[in-house]
Amino acid sequence: MFSIHTDKIGHMAVVECEGSIVRTDSAFKLRDAVTSQTGANIVVLDLSEVSAIEGGGLGMLVFLQRWARDRDISLKLFNPSRYVRQKLEMVSAMSEFDIASLHEMMALLGQEDHSYRIAA
Secondary structure, three states: OOOEEEEHHHHHHHOOOOOOOOOOHHHHHHHHHHHHHOOOOEEEEEEEEEEEOOOOOOHHHHHHHHHHHHOOEEEEEEEOOHHHHHHHHHOOOOHHOEEEEEHHHHHHHHHHHHHHHHHH
């Protein structure tokens, strides 16, 4: 089972993923959630609750990175589990991705919250 929850904070979208990205339908669900964030400057994929990822999911992450780059959107992975990190390392994809630290995420959230309050 794979589920997604999306939050929009200012110009940043946080896509929280939970479960396994091992089937094609999961990879497409992830693609649809991310590619619908065209108004965002930053898309964060929270992978902390992803327990498994296989070829289709890994390929989709690479696709989404290129999709974001082509649209001047910053795609960041946040807190990928040890299993997900190992899979990314196995396919030499780690260098492709910007993995945000907790400190960076807190700064981004604070920045977006501040921008949102000024606009309101």
